[in-house]
Amino acid sequence: MRRLQGDLAVGLPIVLRHDGAAVLVALVESLTQARYSAMTDLGTPELVVTRRRAVALGAQPPGQGDTLRFRLPPGADLGWVAAVAGRSGPQDGDLGGGLPILQTGSALHRAMLDIAKSIHVLPAALAVPLSVETEAVIADLGLSTMPLARVLPALEEARSQTCVSSAQLPMDVSSSGHVHVFRPDAGGPDHYAIEVGTPDLSGPVLVRLHSACFTGDVLGSLKCDCGPQLRAAMAAMAEAGGGVLIYLNQEGRGIGLANKMRAYALQDAGLDTVEANHWLGFEDDQRDFRIGAQILGRMGIDRVRLMTNNPAKMASLSALGVTVVDRVPLRVGKTAQNAHYLATKAAKSGHLL
Ligand SMILES: Nc1nc2c(ncn2[C@@H]2O[C@H](COP(=O)(O)OP(=O)(O)OP(=O)(O)O)[C@@H](O)[C@H]2O)c(=O)[nH]1
Ligand SMILES: [Zn+2]
Numbered sequence: 001m002r003r004l005q006g007d008l009a010v011g012l013p014i015v016l017r018h019d020g021a022a023v024l025v026a027l028v029e030s031l032t033q034a035r036y037s038a039m040t041d042l043g044t045p046e047l048v049v050t051r052r053r054a055v056a057l058g059a060q061p062p063g064q065g066d067t068l069r070f071r072l073p074p075g076a077d078l079g080w081v082a083a084v085a086g087r088s089g090p091q092d093g094d095l096g097g098g099l100p101i102l103q104t105g106s107a108l109h110r111a112m113l114d115i116a117k118s119i120h121v122l123p124a125a126l127a128v129p130l131s132v133e134t135e136a137v138i139a140d141l142g143l144s145t146m147p148l149a150r151v152l153p154a155l156e157e158a159r160s161q162t163c164v165s166s167a168q169l170p171m172d173v174s175s176s177g178h179v180h181v182f183r184p185d186a187g188g189p190d191h192y193a194i195e196v197g198t199p200d201l202s203g204p205v206l207v208r209l210h211s212a213c214f215t216g217d218v219l220g221s222l223k224c225d226c227g228p229q230l231r232a233a234m235a236a237m238a239e240a241g242g243g244v245l246i247y248l249n250q251e252g253r254g255i256g257l258a259n260k261m262r263a264y265a266l267q268d269a270g271l272d273t274v275e276a277n278h279w280l281g282f283e284d285d286q287r288d289f290r291i292g293a294q295i296l297g298r299m300g301i302d303r304v305r306l307m308t309n310n311p312a313k314m315a316s317l318s319a320l321g322v323t324v325v326d327r328v329p330l331r332v333g334k335t336a337q338n339a340h341y342l343a344t345k346a347a348k349s350g351h352l353l
Contacts, residue, residue: 001154001155001158001186001187003144004115004144004146005115005119007143007144008025008115008119011026011027011030011032012035012143012144013039014143015130015143015144016146016151017145017146017147018106018107021129022129022135022145023108023127023128023129023130024039024129024134024138024143025125025126025128026125026126027116027122027125028047028081028084028085030121031078031081033078036078036081036126039126039128040072042128042130043131043134044071044128045128046071046072046126046127047070047072047081047126047127048068048069048112048113049067049068049069049084049085049113049281050067050281050282051065051067051068052278052279052283053085053123053278053279053281054068054102056278057084057098057099058095059099061102062104063104065105067104067105067106067110068102068103069102069103069104070099070100070101072100073100081126084099084124085281086122086281087122090265090266090269107148109127112125112127113281114151115155118155118188120252120255120256120259121256121259122259122280123281123282124281157184157185158185158186158187158188159290159294160184160294161182161183161191161294161295162185162298163180163181164181164183164190165180165181166178166181169194173234174234174238176197176198177197178194178195179194180192180194182298190249191249191292191295192245193299194234194246194247195242195244196234196238196242196243196245197237197241197243198241198242199237199241199242201244201299201300204303204304204326205244205301205303205304205305206236206240206304206328207243207245207296207301207305207306207307208229208230208234208237208244208245208307208308209248209289209308209313209317210226210230210246210247211251211253211254212247212249212250213227213251215257222338223264223338223341224341225334225335225338225342229332232330233307233330246295248287248292250288253277253286253287254285254287254288255277255280255282255286259282264276273345284348289320292317293317293321296317296322301322302322302323303322303323304322304324305328306327307327307330308328309330
């Protein structure tokens with residue numbers, strides 16, 4: 001799967017197989033003019049997008065499925081395809097004639113977008129069904145290939161983590177502390193568990209499950225409350241004698257920093273934080289808290305006092321077998337610039353303020 005993800009990330013097409021059929025797939029995010037031309041020369045391409053994206057573009061898609069596909073209209077160039085994907089910015093909502101007739105996508109189409117999301121790029125793919133003849137044409141290119149049946153298990157495998165290194169770290173909140181680095185067995189970004197002070201891991205542990213926010217954690221952004229929440233959680237852990245911060249590299253609620261900045265540009269144009277995610281084709285929250293639950297398990301922690309205002313985090317951990325003994329609210333970092341963001345999270349995502 002890492003090879004497949006790497007190829008797609010740099011713009012190389014891959015071949016997915018299912019039920020005796022083969023489809024050549026490239027992600028719109030990394031598609032170049034040369035590859036677009038080569039793919040359209042090979043057959044009749046379809047564009048695959050999420051229902052969220054189609055609705056954002058004004059379509060009224062049939063059925064219930066979350067993945068949709070349509071044939072490229074005559075004359076559609078790479079610029080049009082990129083605009084459908086939302087690659088360049090808020091102006092991409094203006095498609096003129098709108099989208100051609102949409103069809104519900106199959107499990108194969110959904111897998112394409114799942115792979116795109118797993119590498120934090122826009123969920124939009126160009127797919128060219130291959131005939132026996134066209135397969136022969138590309139046979140020598142050595143493209144990565146995978147049967148559909150292996151895609152989901154391979155993505156699942158990336159959630160299994162192993163601790164690869166640990167060391168002591170004195171910090172300003174506490175002179176005693178440890179950092180443990182966890183790595184997905186199937187590759188992907190590392191995640192970190194930080195023991196602040198000397199927590200008793202056998203009892204209910206004061207825990208913060210924090211998702212990376214480069215802009216808030218590092219740059220001191222006033223648009224969200226992440227930086228103050230991070231620092232307040234660590235200070236509270238030190239004060240209590242110990243706690244564990246799980247720092248998950250799930251930037252932008254799991255859409256990655258590039259897409260979060262696209263979402264910020266959309267917010268500058270008037271959308272709220274949830275609408276901006278939808279406009280780009282993502283769900284409100286693309287994070288997978290199974291990773292956090294697994295790291296807790298690897299550390300031998302099964303009872304937590306969870307520092308959060310997000311009931312969905314508590315519910316996810318409970319469903320995954322971690323006992324949430326109580327919730328410790330984290331109400332810090334309100335600014336004039338993030339008041340609307342926090343109000344939207346309360347109204348649309350159920351955050352407790
Ligand atoms: N997509 C997107 N992500 C954002 C935006 N603002 C902040 N984030 C991300 O939201 C996440 C916030 O993470 P957390 O603070 O752990 O989670 P939370 O759901 O707010 O819950 P608690 O803080 O625990 O109450 C981080 O990954 C940020 O990068 C935004 O406008 N759009
Ligand atoms: Zn933030």
